[in-house]
Amino acid sequence: MNVDLAHLADTHCHLTLSTFDQDRQQILTRAKEAGVSHLLVPGVDLPSSRRAVELSQQYSEVYAAVGIHPHNAKTWNQSTKEEIKELARSPKVVAVGEIGLDYYRNLSPPELQRVAFQGQLDLALELELPVVIHNRDAVEDLMGFLETWSKKLPPTLISRAGVLHANYADLEVAQKAIEVGFYIGVAGPITYRNADALRRVTAQLPLDRVLLETDAPYLTPHPKRGKRNEPAYIQLVAQQSANLFQVSMNTIAATTTQNATELFNWNHGNDNNDIL
Numbered sequence: 001m002n003v004d005l006a007h008l009a010d011t012h013c014h015l016t017l018s019t020f021d022q023d024r025q026q027i028l029t030r031a032k033e034a035g036v037s038h039l040l041v042p043g044v045d046l047p048s049s050r051r052a053v054e055l056s057q058q059y060s061e062v063y064a065a066v067g068i069h070p071h072n073a074k075t076w077n078q079s080t081k082e083e084i085k086e087l088a089r090s091p092k093v094v095a096v097g098e099i100g101l102d103y104y105r106n107l108s109p110p111e112l113q114r115v116a117f118q119g120q121l122d123l124a125l126e127l128e129l130p131v132v133i134h135n136r137d138a139v140e141d142l143m144g145f146l147e148t149w150s151k152k153l154p155p156t157l158i159s160r161a162g163v164l165h166a167n168y169a170d171l172e173v174a175q176k177a178i179e180v181g182f183y184i185g186v187a188g189p190i191t192y193r194n195a196d197a198l199r200r201v202t203a204q205l206p207l208d209r210v211l212l213e214t215d216a217p218y219l220t221p222h223p224k225r226g227k228r229n230e231p232a233y234i235q236l237v238a239q240q241s242a243n244l245f246q247v248s249m250n251t252i253a254a255t256t257t258q259n260a261t262e263l264f265n266w267n268h269g270n271d272n273n274d275i276l
C-alpha cells in the first residue's frame with residue numbers, strides 16, 4: 001500500500017471476541033500495515049465492554065465503546081448501568097454502544113430491548129457521548145427513539161449524535177438519521193455480488209456523513225467472504241466506496257477518517273497526558 005495514502009479508521013470491529021485471542025497482535029499489525037490508524041471496538045455486554053476498555057489501554061490505536069447490545073438487553077439493570085457509566089470514564093471510551101433494537105433474532109424480549117435502549121440513550125446524554133446503533137428489523141421503533149432522543153442533545157452532540165452501524169438499506173431512513181445528527185457506517189456488504197440495491201443507496205449518501213467499518217469478525221468483504229473478517233480488510237470496503245462515490249482511495253480514506261474523528265473526538269481524554 002502507498003505510504004502516502006491517508007489513514008483509514010475501522011469504526012466497528014469486535015476485537016474483544018475470543019476468535020481473535022490467538023492472533024490479536026498480528027491482526028493489529030496487519031491493520032497498521034493496511035493503513036488503519038484508528039479502531040473502534042464496541043462492547044456488547046459487560047464483559048466485552050470491560051475488555052474493550054482494556055484493549056484501548058493496551059493498544060494506542062484502539063478506542064472503545066461501552067454498552068449492552070439488544071441481544072443482551074435482559075442483562076440491563078441498575079448495577080449494569082452503574083458499571084457502564086464507570087467504564088465510560090476511561091479516557092479512550094468515545095461512545096456508548098453497541099446499543100439498539102434487534103427484532104430479527106429477538107434474543108432478548110422486545111420490551112426489554114426497548115428499556116435497555118432508552119436507558120442507554122439517556123446515559124449517553126448524561127455522559128455527553130455519541131451512540132453506536134445496531135438495528136435489525138426494527139427500523140420504525142428505532143427511528144422513533146432516535147428522533148425523540150435527538151431533540152434532547154446537548155450542544156456537544158449536535159450533528160455528532162452517533163452512527164447507524166452497517167444497516168441503512170433504505171435511503172429515506174439513512175437520510176432521516178443524518179438529519180438528526182447521525183453518521184452512516186458502510187461495511188463489507190457493499191462488496192457482495194448481489195448487493196446492487198445497497199450500492200445504489202450507498203452512492204447517494206452524503207460522503208461527509210459516511211464512516212467505514214468492518215464489523216469484524218462478521219460481514220467479511222468480497223473476495224475474502226467465507227473467512228473471518230479483520231480490520232485490515234477495511235481496504236476492500238474503502239476501495240468499493242471509492243468506486244461508488246467516484247473519488248480516489250485517498251479522498252475516501254481522508255474524508256471518512258476525518259468524519260470518524262469529528263464523531264468520536266478520538267483525542268478528547270488524552271489532552272492532559274499527551275504532550276506530543
Ligand SMILES: [Zn+2]
Nearest residue numbers: 012014098215
Ligand atoms: Zn457490531
